[in-house]
Amino acid sequence: MKNTNPIGLFDSGIGGTSIWKEVHTLLPNENSIYLADSKNAPYGLKTKEEIVSLSCKNTEFLLNQNCKLIVVACNTATTNAIKELREKYDVPFIGIEPAIKPAAINSKTHCIGILATKGTLNSELFHKSVMNHPDVTIIEQIGHGLVQLIENGDIESPEIKELLESYLTPMVKKNIDYLVLGCSHYPYLIPQIKKIIPANVQIIDSGEAVAKQTRNILEKNKLLNQTNEIGKQIFYTNSDPEVLKNILNNSYEVVFKNF
Template sequence: MSSKNPIGLFDSGVGGISIWKELHQLLPHESTIYLADNKNAPYGQKSKEDIIRLSSKNVDYLIERGCKMVIVACNTATTNAIKELRAQYDIPFIGIEPAIKPAASQTKTETIGILATKGTLNSELFHKAVSNYKHLNIIEQVGYNLVQLIENGDLESEEIKELLKTYLDPMVAANMDYLVLGCTHYPFLIPQIREIIPHHIKIIDSGEAVAKQTKNILEQNDLLNTSGEVSQHLFYTNSKANVLKKLLGPEYAENVMFTDF
């Protein structure tokens, strides 16, 4: 496997672009292939078996295109399928988990909120992570319908603002001082969240930590691209290419391709 080969990323839709942006900022010389399985979004409402099946299908597609490693840029897919993926494939995998540890170590009120999908909050991996912090008041909230609205490009809709208010107001009332975003789609809602919660409440997502971990794993496996060549980026989607283009912006919009995978 050449260090010049691309890094693969997949998500149930456009959410993983929040991870891709952090990755590209830290590792600008790494080429990438991003897979948005919009047709099957959201993963958060599916069974564990379905999530494993869809995740394997996505990894097959990325490996066929020469990816040297895969970032599972989806919290639900990570918490439900990454163990199986690592057992099935002989390439490095990076997973996405809710950033509970930094919130738990820094909270002053001993109350943190976690906004995530049902699939993530119900997973064995998540329950194991939370069990380390039984001394804290951890408020878990399923972000019902948020992923679907983001996938439709409805980031500024009144519906999404009302849903966020319904989910966040009880956390604020409970005196949380950290909000953990447990879905890669949710960072796109930070401006709307900021309008609802007080400024002293800190918002944590996994993007920066994932980018740093990716760099570490590439270095450990001698796969870091040090050629200095201009990186190439391809984005594949099986539905709603317009939303993906909007979130990427004009610089990369022409690199978005519709394909039925």
């Protein structure tokens, strides 16, 4: 496999671009292909079997583009399908899980909040993570409706504000000092979230950790792109490309493809 082959990333929509941005910032010379399966968003409301099937379809699309490594830039797909993906395909996979561990270890109030999709919170992998921290109160909240609004480009809408207030205010009242964002769409809501929660509550997402792990795995497998040129970035979507273009500030090539 060539070192110049692209990194592949997929998500149930545009949210995983928050992960892509961290990867591209850390590894600017790497070529990448991003797949937004917005037509099937959100994955969080689907069954495990549906999530595995969609994740396999996305993986095969990226492998057909000669991707050397695949980042599952979706919490729900990681927690429900990454085991099956690793068993089925001979390529390194990087997953993304809610960053419970750093929040639990550093919490002074011993109470943290997690905002995630139903699919992530109900997964076996998530429950195993929670069980590792019995001394910390973990308040789980499904972010009903948030992914759909973000996919529609309604990030600053009154509906988003109203939903976030209803989800976060009870957590704040229970004295959380960390809020874990358990969906790759949610980092785009951080400006809105900061208007609702106190300044002392730390917000954690997984983007930077995923980027570092991507670099580590590329190094370990001797797959780092050694060229000094900025990599080529291509984005595929099976929904309205304008939403993806807007989130990327029209800086990159976005291709509509009905996959």
